[in-house]
Amino acid sequence: MSIDKLKIGFIDYVLDPQRPGRSGLSDIVWDMAENLTDLGHQVHILGPYSETLNPKVSVHRIPIPPMGLRNVVGNIWLLRRAAKMVRTFNFDVVHVPEYMSSAVCVLSRCSVPIVLTVPGNIYHRLSVPNGSGYEWHYAQVLKVAAKISAKKCRRVIAISQEMKMWWEKTGSLPERTPYIPLGVNHERFYFVDHSRQILKDKLLGGGDSVIFIYVGRLSTEKGLMDLVDAVASIKAPVSSARFYLIGDGPLRDQLQKKITDYGLTSIITICAWVQQDTLRLWYSAADALILPSFTEGMSRTMGEALACGTPVIGTDVAGISDHIRNGANGFKYKVGDIDGLARILQQVIQSPDSLRNLRKSALTYFRETLMWPTITRRIVEEVYLSMLNESDNVRNSI
Template sequence: MSYPAFQGLLNILNGIIGLKRILLLSWSYRESSKLVGYLLMEILTSFNLLRAYKKHNFKAVLIYQGYMPLTCLMTKLLRKKLLLFIGGSYFKAGFYDSLNHISKLKAYFRRIQEFICHNLSDKIIVLSKSMVKWIGLQPYLDKVSIAPDYPNNLIGKFYVMKPYKSREMCIGYVGALRKCKGPHLLIEAIPYILKEIKNITFLIVGDGPLRETLKRMIKEYNIEKNVKMIGRVSHSDLTYYYNQMRLLVVPSFTEGLPAVILEAMACGVPVLATPVGGIADIIYDGENGFLLKSNHPQEIAKRVVELMKNHNALLEKVSERSALFIKEKFNEKSVAEAWKRIFKQLFFPNNK
């Protein structure tokens, strides 16, 4: 799999239980985006799980970043332990991505998937404490454990390459160009920002269904000179782009614990984000980052202008603190310890 956070978690699990004891049953997210493709993916994964049961003596199934009711049911029929790793609210992501009433109805179908999987699981693993309430896991507190995944080689790959003081006045967005991530709200905020600060540029890194919409907005607002849409870049190139930024804006409607925030902080980029999902568990306003009161364009503009015009000294301190925070809290050792506790609770519940 190429998903960096999964690869990082796989490295952690390899260190705990050994790679030979991990059986990977993967699927394509793109193929599962439509109903027919999703059902085929579920059937295929359940079939592969049944085949694996006949060949391998595995004890548990970990479903990573997905809700798969048929696979969950098959796991329980095979009398194996089921671990469900949840990176964010599946329902809210679908709801805020909705473009019409039909897609909103589909989002509510996700509620059914969540309900089935939550009830069948033996362990539900989330990234941080705030995500328990955000996802709606209060009825399952006896099953919930907290453990981050680990963006592959986070500390080694993402680092301060360019001193903060020498960076140009550049505001960044990194991530999928989807409604639930709010990139259109940042674009709407840019004309307000340019009224106050003329010599400022914006880097939009990523791709997605809103790409053409954002291009039209940029043209309509006549801000082409100030906005660069970089598109999708390789994960290895992200460090360069982070090191061009004086501020990363994350105006999401819903999140888990975004890898882009951890990566940016490791590169010494102060982050301005909405306090959704688990974000408020890692960003302490004014200490190692900044939190928005809302993702309304005028609120985004107000905070960006305030920080860029009046708080250079604070931004430099936050840059230092954010990089240090990642080194202390998101190193491989601390993440591995959290996962070790989960396996001990699952397989040796009476051992303290």
């Protein structure tokens, strides 16, 4: 095994097969893979698609199972195929972005060290009221997979301080649970000048308002009903503000009804999902991203917003608290504190420069902390090499 050049395998199946690197957790896999190749490592991706986004990355196609991808049986069928393929390669490390893959690999007796980077932890989500969003039977499968992965993976990378605590509670040893946040692709997310002019046909009342956006799933655990209640309770006039909720999900109809009942349809607009190339325009046009979540492992939209120089207003949960500093790159409030959120919104609506003056520090924080090249170097040094040197030391002592 060469310290200078590692052979790294990724398993990538949480995706739309027609959009590798742009959906599910596939963008995490491809961002890590491309940055690892830039560092001189040899990278292979095993997944249910044939397209490659980068000729330097070797792609090995796993057929889509007869029962499809969107069910537990199909997932396990595909992952068992992936585990068999892993045994045919001489990988130094296998790195996966979720714990179904890691559980199936270790149960399949893969001898290669497994590293897990995952956005969340099922036990954490189940501990939060309205936090899961999973059907009961699928949650049980995830609980078993999380336990197996925590105990058997050589490293579980915690993407927030709170996730480190939860993975250790799930069974991962503290010394095998490094804290390294997820990175953001700075070539995909960056500030776009004149973004409001570009989006003018989509902005209510033009681009002169104070603009807030939310990006993500419209579901209970995201706290969006609290956001609507907070906007409705603001004492000062809110006619100069616009809120755009970008996404879709099971809460959409209920959310729209609440917006209508409050008479806020001219203030709050639900927008459909947008492509990432368009999403950077929304981040750039916005004065702030709002994250009213009840639970977050580490919000990826938070990092994307900071990459565009956009401050974040969010709850004091998990990865948000790790990165957002009051008055520096955004504002935080306690989970469920509708009045606290209303006060922050009222303050920044009345004094929009209090947000716009934070754009430079938001971007500086991103560049220093959350760019993928920085994160990937940390993974190589603090995880891969540390783990492989540990194995060498054990072999030498025998």
